[in-house]
Amino acid sequence: MKFNRRDFLKMGGGAGAALALGGGFWKWSQFPAAEKPNAPGVDKWVPTVCGQCTGGCGILVRIINGWAVNIAGNPLHPVNRGTLCPKGIAGLQGLYDPDRIRSPLKRVGKRGEGRFQPITWEEALTLVAEPLKDLREKGEAHHLVVMGGRYRGLMRSLWDRFLNAFGSPNYIDNQFQWEGPPVEGLFLTQGIRDFPALDFENARYILSFGSGLLESPWSPVQMLRGYGHFRRGRPGIRGRLVQIESRLSFTAIKADEWVPVQPGTEGILALGLAHMIIKEGLYNKEFVSEHCFGFENWTDPGGREHPGFKEFVLADYEPGVVSRRTGVPIDLLLRLAREFSSSQPSLAIGYRDRPFHQMAVAALNGLMGNIDTSGGVLIPRSIPYQSLPPFREDAIAQRGNSQKRIDEGKGMSVSYPYLMARNTLSGKPYKPKVLFLYYTNPLFSNPDPGLFSNAFLEIPLIVSFSPYMDDSTQFSDLILPDHTPLERWQDDPVFLNNGFPVLGIRQPVLHPLYRTKATGDFLLALAGSLGGEIQKAFPWNDFKEVMSYSLKGVFEARRGDTFGLQFDEAWTRLLQRGGWSVPSYNNFEEFWKFLLEKGGWWDPVYDFGERDRIFRTPSRKFEFYSQGWKKVQSPSSGELKETSFLPRWEEPKKEGDEKAYPFHLHIFKTMALTGGRNANQPWLQAIAGQHLFEKWGTWVEINPETAKRMSISDGDWVWVESPRGKIRVKARRYKGTMPDVVNIPFGQGHNSGGRWSKGLGENPYRLLGDDLDPMTGYPVHGATRVKIYKT
């Protein structure tokens, strides 16, 4: 079947005519059906970057007659080297989701009711530009808030630039906070507000403190490739993995040893191990004395004595104390401490627990000196983009930019979405008037989503750029659907576990299926229609031009090369070490051509020993006593003592009293539906809970003995109730559950969306409260108790 651009335009016309949609806007369809679904044709494989999660894998999409028919890994892309995870393959179903939003939509019914009417892009532009002009005229430019989720690269620079030129300080970063590596721990010890690279394929021993290493890492394929190498990639060396977690997760199943502890007590276990390692003198004394600060007691320039980590841990975290609190026998603690310190290089990996618990885990790596070493914690260099040209802020913009942020953010995090929601409700310092939602769905993927829906009611105009209907988009007034990742241009800066920077290039593999528009292009058009200095700040016609402008920096960096085989990698590295750079390209056109053919650029060198890059703390050392935190803390951070700057453990304050709510609630993620973005893909729904053969729904895992005592049979429907709310889910007896803990997977329970996501399962985040950690401004992890009873 021939399918050209003209056909798409015709389709677009059809969409404009299909009015009065009432609820099921997806029921109308103008997509030409495949006349012969299996017609033969000539295939080609187009390289691009997967957009199913934050992993940044290179893929090849097989195109036949304008249809994408399969996805395989790009063998040249260093992140995944030709392999993929289940999500990557299901990208095809993300593209062809029959319930995608097919044109810009304007709300016609009540908010949240889900009645929309298709409009043209010209109308859409006016509907956004007019209120924005109005804001500026009234001197309320700072009332524009952009809430962005997880994506990388130049789109973020573009949003920042737009807000600066417009006059609003309010970019609210709502990357989901419990995902990803423990960045707060890294900030406290090394002063870095970014992801570290964990070189775990070169480690010999991994102590994982509740991290979802094998099911929900930030870059799954890279981690899994690393896992294969860690286990059997090195002749004679088999890495050993110990998983400390309340639930028998896939990581725990694959680990050599599973140490069950109650959720939230991983931190005290780390401190117990630190105690043993210090007491037995097993730590790396050279590293600790040369590159660490705050290990021994110290005196500040003012003559004040401060306690060191050593004295504090030896006094407060005796094995008896730790064992009593975690239920881990003392001899096991001792064995773990000895194994961790004797099998070098070893690596402790945590999750985004409370900051000082993360710091306790990071301290173990500090004690063993596994920072900036092979098999340790590495800090990747950034991509040498050419920065966007300077521009002038007009008077309105300057006034707007000098206003207080809506979340009044200061402290450890960069943004505070929860404070933004609360401030929106209270109107202090002000209420936002226009909200843009880009790649984020707070009404689904933030704990206590009710807080956000209440706050959103206060905002007169909400614009969503999501290509799919989701809970937050359904709540919007205007929907300006982005292309899906396989249809758009985008850069994807990422790095490897061994610290090499990688720049993947996402290019459209086919014409956009519907009347969607890349948000970058829309933003440029919007800047154009706002005129004046804003227009001048954006001299590009489309996002691709922004990319090629910025990539000149990469071309001129005289480092690295476009992707190649492993041989090319070794060759590039050899030359670069000798001070040579002989890339495969001679001019920018050639560079661009190779980028598109091979999938991207990388720099296969990690420079060890650049201490300014590795330690950005005030002492320029690894800090056991966080001076960096001392600098940024604010009065809202709670009362501070001397020990407030040392890794320590605090009993999590639980929501719900122990008698009425006897179970700890542990919410976990699965490989298939990690962040809930992929629930619209049947291939992933069909493998969501393979350890119990669960699919297409939400279940609660209960210890079989506990379930027997409560007369709950396998497969019964039960209510899980917290002080905040209750959900009805299927009970499953699972042996890998602690007797006083119940586990519920995240990812289902969408109130809105297409046929394969809406109304299936339940969202456990509705059970959580909004008790915020004063340091990060995010809800405290694992602080909810629940009760269970049959329906």
Place this chain on the structure above:
Amino acid sequence: MHKWGMVIDLDKCSGCQACMAACHAENNIAIIGPEESAKGRTIHWIELLPFIEGEYPHIKARLLPRPCMHCEHPPCIKVCPVGATYANEEGLVGIVYSRCIGCRYCTTACPYTVRSFNWYEPQWPKEMKGSLNRDVSVREKGVVEKCSFCHHRLLKARERAKAEKRELLSEDYIPACVQACPSNAMYFGDLNDPFSTVSILSRERRAFKLLEDLGTEPKVIYLSEGM
């Protein structure tokens, strides 16, 4: 003559199920929705099977990806009344869908339970139909299906080798699951070649086959976890 076989290293396998998704995409496996799934009618040509034994906290757990074993002595063939399922000279066990009468004797006879039955005509929304794999036929209602070791890829590789006027190399042919496996836990190749990776691994100390005592002689070999 080649004898195609697969080795799955459980020590490298992370249980991610990329093999399952890759298989679905490659082989046009029907989408089975929530209602039919609840009746146990899902179709997976390769499936990750959990084995969780013992009682909390003393648990031995194992995850095992299970494709068709392509047995040397396949029990499924013996019971097929119409000769719809067969083994070819290279040891691949296949199904002729148009001959299958849907009696499901084979699904019962297979000790590895790898065979699935199409209870319904597979349905795809029209927006998706064009994205089906052109190299694999779409099944109809009432036939049994199972893993073919992506036999269509072998046919394609053979055609290509012929066009390039050379012998087929065992590297030319690899099933979708093996290609996708992110931890490189799966290997595929010619078991008749004593120097191929699969041959060498199949003789390793860790190697075992499922239900070996039945005498089916599976051509899928597992490598156990641990040293």
